[in-house]
Amino acid sequence: MEREDERYAQYCAILEEELVAAMGCTEPIAIALAAARARELLGAVPACVEVAASGSIIKNAKSVVVPHTGGLKGIEAAAAAGIVAGHADRALEVIANVSSSEVEAIAVYLADTPISVSYAETDLDFDIVVRLADASGAHTSLVRIADFHTNIVREERDGELIRDVPTVSEGGVAEGLTDRSVLSMEGIWDFAMTVDIDDVREVLDQQISYNTAIFEEGLAGNWGANIGSVMLGAYGNDVKVRACACAAAASDARMSGCELPVVINSGSGNQGITVSVPLVVYARHLGSTDEQLHRALVLSNLVAIHQKTGIGRLSAFCGAVCAGAAAGAGIAYLDGGGYKDACHAVVNALSIVAGMVCDGAKPSCAGKIAFAVNAGILGYVMYRDGQQFYGGDGLVKKGVENTIDSIARLGRDGMRATNEEIIRIMLGS
Known part of the structure; x- marks a missing residue:
């Protein structure tokens, strides 16, 4: 994508608007x-x-x-x-x-x-x-x-x-926010592969720094349900396990009052963790360059924002699902995959965990994040190894944009009554 393309400035602006630091x-x-x-x-x-x-x-x-x-x-x-x-x-x-x-x-x-x-x-x-x-x-x-x-x-x-x-x-317009409808998987991939890293370095470096610090604290301390430590102790230190465990550890710390900031995505710290921490873990394992990690993060962050645009900030649909699928796309790139690998990682992951509900912020979010990241990784390796879900398989439609749209309809419209019932259950009514 050339700098002269009006989408270039819009994509940079979206990252700056969404990737902000939050305490708690x-x-x-x-x-x-x-x-x-x-x-x-x-x-x-x-x-x-x-x-x-x-x-x-x-x-x-x-x-x-x-x-x-x-x-x-x-x-x-x-x-x-x-x-x-x-x-x-x-x-x-x-x-x-x-x-x-x-x-x-x-x-x-x-x-x-x-x-x-x-x-x-x-x-x-x-x-x-x-x-x-x-x-x-x-x-x-x-x-x-x-x-x-x-x-x-x-x-x-x-x-x-x-x-x-x-x-x-x-009928109002969110003041100061760029129109997210400019996002598409094709445009995101093009931008991620061609963006001048200096144009996005500051927000991404902060995301790497903050979200790495909180996952390290999550593993070192005694936070929440300690999902990350439990996973590493039970399943070993394979990179796939470690990617899930580190993301879960960061969430456990955050949900339990850790006083470290997180760089968020789509208004959510847990989603900001999910789109970034697994990529940091994979980049370390693969020996990826700083540029490769930055491009992977551009891809992962924007893919998550693209999915959440159609669903909305809050829903009965667990946001970690979208973030985990986006992480799968970023991991596909780090592992040498191309555009089709990234798209199929998203589609496969969404198909696997689309039914996960959001029942509020609390320690079990860490477990959901671990499963969402695992689905993103599985979604990628499925396609890498010649396997995939096809249009007509449940919510999967032919074409990544159509699948993203069907998931948006599920989260935005189909699960509205589910959200109301979840709230009634949580409030004891």
Whole structure:
């Protein structure tokens, strides 16, 4: 792809927009961001806090440890952390810098302040509203984040409207985001093979550095269910096992409150881990050059974003499935495969694990990531060894784009009722 091709700049922009650093699971961090901004608008420590969230937000925030809180979990902890120690200008690193005294203050505030959580009446899968009031009740603030994790669409102070932009579903356009419909498997492959690495080096080097650090911590420490260590102990140190285990270890650490940042993909730290860590492991094993690893990461990241574009940020469809399939495409390239290998890796992997559901952020995500990465690897080696799934085999359609579209329909439309039932089960209703 030539630099003069308008898609070139768009693909670079998409990577810069999506591959950002986040401290902690992104749904509770988005709640912390909304709370931190609402506290700024209020101009005082709130005496009353109300959080209304869509079911998918509640599902992904209720069971995960919020970093820099001393091990606290859930929506209330996320809101308290944002109010007491958050810096809204840091976006998804809103609570990245919390002092030991602030950790104590978060616990005290959480114990002393009424924080109510309600199921928002909304048609959006991604919707957060935080309302604050001071001790007198005379001053209030409101912040709404919708569609994606940093998209503040409404701000109010004392009932006065400060910011009001339509959500995407209301006909609005996500401010500052490049149109993802420009992505295609053919275009992604062309871009990945020809991009000047210096144009994408900064975001990819940060992804390599951050996500490597957290998988190493995941293996060294005692985090979550220790899926990575269990896999290595049970199945050996083969590169295929190691790729799955290291990705799982990073997720275990992240889900359990590890205070290391992750570079995300499609709004998800777990997906950012899944598209990158297996490629780092394979590149080390194969002796790949830095350039080859960077090109593989361009491929993997954009393939994951392409798949998730049709599904949406949050769904009953486990995002690790898309990320694992994308990792399979990147591994295919590192192993000497071409465009067809990458496409068939994606199609085969999606066919294998398309039914995996998302039941929120928690330690079992690590196990799902391990299986998704394994499916990506199997999807590639199947085609390398002359085997594949064909159009008409279940959800598989003839052509990679058609298969991606059928999976998008499943995740976006077909699993909507499934998502609602998952949420009801998780909330005990």
